[in-house]
Amino acid sequence: MTEITLDEIRSRVDQHWDAIVDLLSHKVAFAAVSAKGITGDHMRRSAEFVSDELRKLGVDTRVVQSTNPDGTPGAFEVVGSKIVDDDAPTALLYAHHDVQPVPDPSQWNTDAFTATTKGDRLFGRGAADDGGGIAIHAGSLLALGEDLGVNIKVFFEGEEEMGSPSFIPFIKAHKDAFESDVIIVADSGNWSDKIPSLTTSLRGNTAVDVIVRVLGHPVHSGQFGGPILDANTVAAMLISSMYDADGSLQIPGLKCQEPVGGLQQDIDETTLRHDAAVLPSWKLTGTDSLASRLWTKPSVSVIGFDAHPVEGSFNVLADSAAFRLSLRTAPSQRPEEAQQALTDFLKQHAPFGAVVEVKPLENGMGWAMDPSSEAVHDAQAAMTQAFGVEPINKGEGGSIPFIPELQKLFPQAQVLVTGPEDPQSNAHSPNESISLYGLRNNIIAEALLMRALAR
Known part of the structure; x- marks a missing residue:
């Protein structure tokens, strides 16, 4: 396998940067609010856009409508694969293309469904959650091109924000599309836009x-x-x-x-108060570390x-x-x-x-990472190279119930939870945004990770 340096990958991401941001901006404009109907034309168009973009990158994709447990039509899902070598390991890339609603547009400083860049951040509903995850996967594939080295399978979901009611039936009906050695779920976040993280646990x-x-x-x-x-x-x-x-x-x-894998660094109270807009008079509730109170x-x-x-x-x-x-x-x-x-x-x-x-x-069941797995070590090394600092692993207080379900159905697969968000992203809230600096380095980190998995 031809060796590719960090500088080469960084150069390739820079070369394709405008196309990556353009993809993310177009994704925001689809306003793929699943709460308005997972079977609506707006959700089908969103799935078709994602499928088309991946097809341009050599991934054989298709849009498949799932079926709910009661037999009714479900979400529009994007599935596909790119097989480079039957003997190579396989990575499943997950993200979701549906987004949260915008109940009160007046609370936004920009139009929620028009991607708007201010400084280093791109604002728009779904820019981080989880258009950013789509951009990370697409960007890493774009950067690696024919130097991928691993087989790729993709699953971009259309109902994550609605609780994924048809997720398990869909997997069971398309099990071959999910068989993999490593599952990369790009639907979480980093310690900050400058410090990367693997998500160690989910409540x-x-x-x-x-x-x-x-x-x-x-x-x-x-x-x-x-x-x-x-x-x-x-x-x-x-x-x-x-x-x-x-x-x-x-x-x-x-x-x-206790925090899974040990507590490397507790959450800073001042930062927490700022990010959550806590009133100055409020005394934080509970005891022990802030990390344990929020994560475990x-x-x-x-x-x-x-x-x-x-x-x-x-x-x-x-x-x-x-x-x-x-x-x-x-x-x-x-x-x-x-x-x-x-x-x-x-x-x-x-x-x-x-x-x-x-x-x-x-x-919904929680999940805990295996901190000793080979894929975890590869991911941490890739993040260190891409960001120039060692990652600070962190848990999440939120829940992604399908991850433990995936682990149960595919116990041989190593699961990595990464993502585009940071504490300023405001996912699910007004003025959602993504750090472009963080997005760029997340793409580089995933490209490095896939090269490591290939080795």
């Missing part, structure tokens, strides 16, 4: 809907308020009972674990609450309240186990004899 997730009842029907607050609390207040008391004085969860049965310890969030709006409210005690809890679990804990622990706690801590009903919702 799992589960959710429940809770209904709290205190009355058979609403009653007048002046006539009955005092000995009877309204359901909203009781729901708030139930929610607060999950936490101790430090703000740590105190739910028996929820597991905690459980957390519960109220993500929905049904109550009468302030506008038009009147003097009535609410008879019932409903809310939805999202529980992020430690990477190693089965989500069903955590869901049951949460359910048991809520029912056992019903304030003042209120009736509490808990409806279980979907579960």
Whole structure:
């Protein structure tokens, strides 16, 4: 295999840089919001664009519509391969071409679906999540050209932002398209735009809907308020009972674990406060390292609450309240186990004899990297070369449930989770952006990684 130096790869990426940014800009313009309908023409066009771009790079791709578990039509998926040598190892490249909605365009400083460069950042919905992942894969293939050295398979998903309901049925129906030695999932992020990272773990997730009842029907607050609390207040008391004085969860049965592979560097509190727009008066909750609190310890969030709006409210005690809890679990804990622990706690801590009903919702398993695998060492070396600094591995508090499912279906494959994001990317939020400096080096790192895998 012909040796290619770092300088040669960097030169090739620079040579093709305008084409890479142009691809990403066009991808943003497709406004591939899966929440508007995964079977819509806008999603089909997005998939066809990605497929066409990869075909220009020598990857034999096609767009296939998946089928949901109930038999209804599913998302438009991009699958394909480029076989260079039957005896060479195979890398599966994953990204997703669907994006999050833009509920309030007025919160954006630019048009959300027009890629706009400001300084070193390119703004637009999906510029980072996960158009950046598509650009990394395409850019590395473009840079390597005929010097690839490994066989490539691709899967670019069309429903990741909707929870991937047809993902597993699709894999089982097209298993040959996923058989590989290494799976590179470019849907995460780096420590910063200047410091690369491998994602070492992902928390799992589960959710429940809770209904709290205190009355058979609403009653007048002046006539009955005092000995009877309204359901909203009781729901708030139930929610607060999950936490101790430090703000740590105190739910028996929820597991905690330390950062996978050891903690190389804790998260800087000042940076965290800035990135999350934390109010100056707010004291961060929980104990132990910030990294463990964000990556490997459980957390519960109220993500929905049904109550009468302030506008038009009147003097009535609410008879019932409903809310939805999202529980992020430690990477190693089965989500069903955590869901049951949460359910048991809520029912056992019903304030003042209120009736509490808990409806279980979907579960997603967490994931932990094997820090001793050969592919991990190759990826870390490639990142060090590309960025000029050693990577700081990090976990993610979010969940990508299909990764453990992939690992279960293909236990022989080594999984690497990389990605285009950094703490300023604002994925899922207004003014989403990608660092062009980071994108360039991520492409170089992936090209180096594939050359290492070939060796």
